[in-house]
Amino acid sequence: MVIVHNWFPLSPGGSPSGNIATHGVRYRFYVSINPRAENPVVGHYVYCSDHRVYDQNTIVWKVKIGAGSWQDVGSGLSGDFGSITPESPEKDNNYLTSVRWQTEVQKGSYQIKVEGKRAWWGGTGGGGEWEDWSSTHSGEVVQLEIYGIQPSGEVEIDLNETYPVSVKVQDQYGNIKGTESTTTVYWKLHPDFSQNAVLDPTSGQPGSGEGNTGVVSTTFDPNNNTGAGEYKVLGSLKEELNTDTDITQISGKIIVSSYNIEISANPTTIKPSGGCGSPYQSTITVTVTSKDTGENMPDVSVSMNAEAEQYSGGHQHNGNRPIGTFNPSSGTTNDEGKFQTTYTASKFGGTEKIKASVEGKTESVNLTVKVLNLSNFPGGTGCYLCGYTDTHPINHYCTSTTKDKIQQLGGAYKEQFNENLAINDMSLVYGGLFDYKATWDPPHSEHRVGKNADVYPTGTPTDAKWDFIKQKITDLGSSYVDESSTTSPHIHFRE
Structure with missing residues (x-):
């Protein structure tokens, strides 16, 4: 018979109880009788030492799960409760059909019933009238x-x-x-x-x-x-x-691992690639030494990888966030136990973890990717800050020069039209590509280095208002792109 974790006897006329456990535990439920020592089975009858005889052909097993109805085990049942399988009569189950329950995930109360027919038999083999008998085992399937x-x-x-x-x-x-x-x-x-x-x-x-x-x-x-x-x-x-x-x-x-790894980056702060200026590359040095001797280890394979820190650089969204590239991305240590590679930053500002792996062991160093000397635009007279989103909640970082010019533009606009000038996207906290649709791609081909802003009237747009904004930007010594006729009308300021 299949090995099980526990046996539960059901005595005719009895009402035993006992809990079982979920997740693949196997139990056997069997009829607890005492077959006689010699010739216990004659045909399909099982003779017991208490002068009872049981008919193998009348044994029926039923199960009830929770508040459900009784089900005949028949040739087998299966479901979230597991699988309940009948087992043929043999010596181990007292020559009467037993059932084996291998549990699954479902927990809760259960009942198992066995029923059949039996009679009295005399010492010479004679018998009395057949009578029905049954036994019901109750318990709980307890989740382990x-x-x-x-x-x-x-x-x-x-x-x-x-x-x-x-x-x-x-x-x-x-x-x-x-x-x-x-x-x-x-x-x-x-x-x-x-x-x-x-x-x-x-x-x-x-x-x-x-x-x-x-x-x-x-x-x-x-x-x-x-x-x-x-x-x-x-x-x-x-x-x-x-x-x-x-x-x-x-x-x-x-x-x-049998090695120790050290990793360094020079410089530790670089700019995003793609139009943010230099430096946008860092030299990464990996040194491998023996754990046992401390000696530098030549000809050891090194592989490189990078991982962007979640939500860094002003991006409150993740999912396939781009990282930079290594050249080369793998190699072996030289005679001094060192391997060097050049890391080129991605287009996005943030913190990137540079990782070196040797024999599956990994060490890392953090690399800051940002445009330096940006600060949060504080607003000013005539400046209405807008454009915040859940994925880019801080969208007004800029250079000090752009700050001064936008404040002057807002103040002049307020004085001229007695309404505020809307100041939409500038740059993110660390600069770099500003993917305002949270797709890790443009639009916003600029807005990377704190020198841009999208501005527009807060009141009803008129030609006079658009012309004033453009002229004032020119007077400030800056330039613009006129996007006042687009589906999102604005003037794109360039420092």
């Missing part, structure tokens, strides 16, 4: 959870070291479950990380005892010094690979 995986944070070990990984098991009520929980935790390497290590054992059940109750452990082993890389371990209540957080815990990163 695992929690507290260790390591929870990043750890680093050498190639010749191992590391313990563990979780704890509890039920939905927070009760820590020891050996009585009859559940199994399965261990696997996370598929998105390195796969060259070994987990031993690959499964286990919760322990009991001081300091060990509810704990399931395995050992992470870098596989005879061949498992350099970055790893995460999955502990799950289901045997098949999954990352469902309801039933799976994911460890912190386990880094296996």
Whole structure:
């Protein structure tokens, strides 16, 4: 018979109870009788030592989940509650059909009923009238959870070291479950990380005892010094690979390496590329040394990557945010254990994490990508600030020269028409491409270095107002693009 985690007996006429657990735990429900020692089965009849005889052909199993109706198990049932399968009569189930329940995700109350026919038999094999009998088992399907995986944070070990990984098991009520929980935790390497290590054992059940109750452990082993890389371990209540957080815990990163890495950037602040001026490149130097000796290590492979810090530079949106480029993006260390590459910034201002990876171990340095000497426009007489959006809530950074000229323009406009001048987009906090539609692309081909502003009348636009704005910009020694006839009428100011 298939191995199960627990057996539940149903005695004819009895009403037993007992809870079971979710997520792949297997249970057997069987009829608790005592077949006689010699020739217990004759035809389809099972003779017992208490002088009862049971008819195998009359055994029927039924199940009721929650407030649902009774269902015949028949040849088998399946659903969110799992799978319930009939098992043929044999010695282990007292020669009467039993059922095996492998649970799934559904929790709640349940009942399992078995019924059939039996009669009295005499010492010579004679029998009495057949009578109906039944037994109903009641209980609750309790959801099991695992929690507290260790390591929870990043750890680093050498190639010749191992590391313990563990979780704890509890039920939905927070009760820590020891050996009585009859559940199994399965261990696997996370598929998105390195796969060259070994987990031993690959499964286990919760322990009991001081300091060990509810704990399931395995050992992470870098596989005879061949498992350099970055790893995460999955502990799950289901045997098949999954990352469902309801039933799976994911460890912190386990880094296996024989090297130390240092990374530096020069300069540490550069400008966005694409029209923001120089410098927009930084020299990245990676130095690799031996953990054992501290010596610089030549001919070691290095790969580079970059990651933009979320919401940095004034962009309150993410999703496929562009990063810069490396030239080259990979290579090997020289005789001094060094590898150098040139990083060219993306068109967007922000903070970018420059990462160097060796044998799966990664170190990083932050690089600031911004236009220097910008400040938030404070407004002024006749200046009505507008254009804020959820994705770019701060949109009025500019140079000091642009600040002065826009304040003069707003003041003159107010004096001339007794209304404010709308000051729309200028530049973002760190400058760079201003993707006001939050698509990481233009429109706004300018607005990158704090020297532009889109302005327009707050009142009813007239030719006189447009002409005044353009003339005043010219008088200030600046230039403009007349977009007053577009679908979004404005004058584009250039410092």
